[in-house]
Amino acid sequence: MKPSKAWVIIVSVILLLVGIRMSIGQGMARAYVERVDQSVEVKANDKHGASTEKWTEWHSVAPKKFEAAQMADQSQTKIVFSLANTIGLWLAAFFTLAIFSFLYRDNPGYRLAEAVIIGVSAAYWGVVGFWDTLVPKLFGALTPTLVHDQVLPSLPAPSIGQVVAMYFALALGLMLLMRLAPKGGWISLWPIAFIIGVTAGLKIVSHVESDLVAQSVATFKPLVQPVVGAEGGWMLWPTIWASLKNILLVVGVLCCLTYFFFSVEHKGVAGRAARIGIMYLMITFGAAFGFTVMGRVALLAARIEFLFDDWLWLIDPAGKRIVEVATAAGSMLCWW
Amino acid sequence: MSKLLSILESLDRRWIFLAMAISVAGPILYIGITGKTLPETPTPAARAVYKEIEALPPGTPVLLSFDFDPASGGELIPMATSLVHQCAARRLRMVFIALWPLGPQLIDETIKRVILADYPDLKEGVDYVNVGFQSGNEAVMKVMLTDFAKAFPITKNGIAVGDVVALQGIQRVLDFPLLITISAGYPGAKEWIQYVVSSSGGKIKMVTGCTGVQTSALYPYYPNQLSGLLGAIKGAAEYESLVNSSLAPNDTSAAIPAKYLEAQRRMGPQLGAHLLMIALIILGNIAYFAQRKSKVRATS
Amino acid sequence: MKRLVPMWIAIIAGFVMLLSAFFPITESLGETVGDVFNVVAAIAFILGAGSLAKVNLAKISRRDQGWGYAAITLICFAITLVVGLGKIGVPPNTQFPLLAWSGEKNADGSIFGWIYEFALVPITSTMFALLAFYVASAAFRAFRAKNLEAILLLSTAFIILLGRTFAGVVLTGWLPDWASGLRLENLSVYIMQVFNTAGNRAIIIGIALGVTATSLRILLGVDRSWMGSGD
Known part of the structure; x- marks a missing residue:
């Protein structure tokens, strides 16, 4: 059988199963929200009188909560179906499948999802940077009244030093943004110089202190590591085991460092040490590979769980729904 | 053949x-x-995380840094859930921060999942607070070393940190006896060790939960500079089983809420x-x- | 001038940070410089967003191949920016209900929060999850036990892959206590604590030396490569 035909059959079967899933049991992929009525008493001050502010918020809830509310009272309107979130859920499933479709080959669905995420994430970072850092720090220092009256009333007044520092930051930031201008982009080298200088200054201390000194100190271990038993004497095998561990560690670090030391030709003793170092590094890379696989599989499992749980309602590991979804899954598997 | x-x-x-x-x-x-689910036998690194948190008396402030985004959520959200679960059960004062822009959202989700759902007696601003995100990576850590309020001037709810009860007595990051980081890369656990733990002279201890990709590179810091390490989803599962068995020793896995078995x-x-x-x-x-x-x- | 000023800015900023670690008197200056750095970093987010808009606008105006996707990128960018900066759909802050802009930008019910939940989360996490498939394919095609080094790498990977799951318990759980060190789950811990620690420690020490040397070269004005070759 040609792969293309086989894949058509596989995809058709999956689509058929999804179609069946939609029509059996409780259906799938619906989202619900709960109405929360807020009422806050506002005290009078020099700008406004006392008042009671009221508004309604809609909070996402699990389908289980909706089903329980419906069972208690069919006509309740506190927890209701959310069209916006249901569309969102289907969109999330579409994006997930669109990205997975790249495994077959590049296609418009994948490229659409890719285009969406580039735009969304760039804007998201910009918005977060604006509201979380620029508003409280930059505008909070440069336009304190505006920020205090409109956004953050409890923000403390800035000191003179802070204001001066933030003018400096604003100047550097504007220079940085000059990179976008057709002319005068060279001025952006000044803030870049500031970033490079600060980073270099920070890294010297931290790397020497944490990675050079502390890591070297941690390597100086006793080559004979006595393990004392309950009666006060040395325990033979644990002592051998612990000592071997230390010896292997010290030898390993020294041999790996020899391998990285290129000022000496890797011949004779240095060559043999470097060869042992390579072996240690291979074991290190093997361990890193094993953990990388573990990480990636966990991420894949999370996405498949999303499809099976939140979208298809095929499983319910987190107990989000009342009716045993296994029944639906079982009936589907029986049909299959 | x-x-x-x-x-x-x-x-x-x-x-x-x-x-x-x-x-x-x-x-x-x-x-x-x-x-x-499959049974888990915790390794010493996972046990160390549990012991470090358990050793703190109730009311001790702990700094929890969510340095990851939803892309690594498959590995790290279960760790975040269990770490907050143990801290809440120990009644520690939890101060949440994020050095990744999407971190504050994940903090809110974890607070909703664990604290609001199972510890409704804990008060926001008193027992826990989400201080949110600040840009600048290691430079934020540098500022926190001398002035916490300068690095994080307001909470996510818009309250000045000086007015927050949960942050009383906290002048700088070294006033936290324990730092808990959930890390997916840069900036993350490695930077916290380099810029905060190493320059603290032993004043602050740190435990971390990290992605599989980071695990092997963080092992050299354990146990001298890093007191406990949860590596990848396996580390999360080991720690989760430890927390579950300590908080509900008589419960079978069927009685444990599903969110604590992720x-x-x-x-x-x-x-x-x-x-x-x-x-x-x-x-x-x-x-x-x-x-x-x-x-x-x-x-x- | 165009190269001299940046060089001195880097030197001064770097030395302020360096000295603040050693002299308490310069500590507050280092703190202020760090704070300025944090704000500049936030402005860099805006630079990134602006740069993306610029590149995609140019692509559309030139009708380059795939300009339709560039248009989608720009539309999504604009929508997210407007709803995020405008806090559209954000309920008021319960502490300060009269302040129009005090609500949380991604609170339940906001459009910004909706975009996060239904676009940002599924796409980014699925993109990362894709790598699981490629790792499997690469393992099948590229992992060959050609020599001793490759055999060591493969055997370690096997021990970690088995030892960090229940397979390790099933395969070697029967070993008696005196040989418990050979159980796969214990072996994997031993590898991480001894061989992996040794290898990574050497890498860390090497990187620390490299970073320190490079930083010093920048601070002493010897290394100016970061300025690029243009004038």
């Missing part, structure tokens, strides 16, 4: 992808329907995928050596 080898040599990679999907999806379906559930697909990986490596090598042998024969 030769036919099988030729199939292996020319195998379309999409079949490997399908095998991977099945090896992960199968256990998810099985565990999702049956609710069964990492242990994920060890099922992990097993399937790891076995597939090993099978693929072995099959690939068989095909390679058979091909090499036939080439040698043809040449001779």
Whole structure:
């Protein structure tokens, strides 16, 4: 059988199963929200009188909560179906499948999802940077009244030093943004110089202190590591085991460092040490590979769980729904 | 046999992808329907995380830094859940911060999942507070070393940190006896060790939960500069089982809320995928050596 | 001038940070410089967003191949920016209900929060999850036990893959206590604590030396490569 035909059959079967899933049991992929009525008493001050502010918020809830509310009272309107979130859920499933479709080959669905995420994430970072850092720090220092009256009333007044520092930051930031201008982009080298200088200054201390000194100190271990038993004497095998561990560690670090030391030709003793170092590094890379696989599989499992749980309602590991979804899954598997 | 080898040599990679999907999806379906999880034996690194948190008396402030985004959520959200679960049960004062822009949202989700759901007596601003995100990576850590309020002037709710009860007595980051980081890369656990722990002179201890990719690079810091380490989803599952067994020693897994078993559930697909990986490596090598042998024969 | 000023800015900023670690008197200056750095970093987010808009606008105006996707990128960018900066759909802050802009930008019910939940989360996490498939394919095609080094790498990977799952317990759990060190789950811990620690420690020490040397070269004005070759 040609792969293309086989894949058509596989995809058709999956689509058929999804179609069946939609029509059996409780259906799938619906989202619900709960109405929360807020009422806050506002005290009078020099700008406004006392008042009671009221508004309604809609909070996402699990389908289980909706089903329980419906069972208690069919006509309740506190927890209701959310069209916006249901569309969102289907969109999330579409994006997930669109990205997975790249495994077959590049296609418009994948490229659409890719285009969406580039735009969304760039804007998201910009918005977060604006509201979380620029508003409280930059505008909070440069336009304190505006920020205090409109956004953050409890923000403390800035000191003179802070204001001066933030003018400096604003100047550097504007220079940085000059990179976008057709002319005068060279001025952006000044803030870049500031970033490079600060980073270099920070890294010297931290790397020497944490990675050079502390890591070297941690390597100086006793080559004979006595393990004392309950009666006060040395325990033979644990002592051998612990000592071997230390010896292997010290030898390993020294041999790996020899391998990285290129000022000496890797011949004779240095060559043999470097060869042992390579072996240690291979074991290190093997361990890193094993953990990388573990990480990636966990991420894949999370996405498949999303499809099976939140979208298809095929499983319910987190107990989000009342009716045993296994029944639906079982009936589907029986049909299959 | 030769036919099988030729199939292996020319195998379309999409079949490997399908095998991977099945090896992960199968256990998810099985565990999702049956609710069964695999038993876990915690390693010393995971036990150390548990012990460090357990050793703190109630009311002690702890700094929890969410340095990850939803892309690594599959590994790190279960860790975040269990870490906050233990801290809340110990009644520690939790101060949440994020050095990744999407971190504050994940903090809110964790607070909703654990604290609001199971510890409604804990008060926001008193027992816990989400201070949110600040840009600047290690420079934020540098500022925190001398002035916490300068680095994080307001909470996510817009309250000045000086007015927050949960932050009383906190002038700088070293006033926290324990730092808990959940880390997916840069900036993350490594930077916290380099810029805060190492310059604290032993005043602050740190435990971390990190992604699989970071785990092997963080091991050299354990146990001298890093007091405890949860590596990848396995570390999360070990720690989760420790926290569950300590908080509800008489409960069977069926009685434990499903949200506190997320990492242990994920060890099922992990097993399937790891076995597939090993099978693929072995099959690939068989095909390679058979091909090499036939080439040698043809040449001779 | 164009190269001299940046060089001195880097030197001064770097030395302020360096000295603040050693002299308490310069600590507050280092703190202020760090704070300025944090604000500049936030402005860099805006630079990134602006740069993306610029590149995609140019692509559309030139009708380059795939300009339709560039248009989608720009539309999504604009929508997210407007709803995020405008806090559209954000309920008021319960502490300060009269302040129009005090609500949380991604609160439940906000459009910004909706975009996060239904676009940002599924796409980014699925993109990362894709790598699981490629790792499997690469393992089948590229992992060959050709020599001793490759065998060591493969055997370690096997021990970690088995030892960090229940397979390790099933395969070697029967070993008696005196040989418990050979159980796969214990072996994997031993590898991480000894061989992996040794290898990574050497890498860390090497990187620390490299970073320190490079930083010193920048602070002493010897290394100016970061300025590029243009004038």
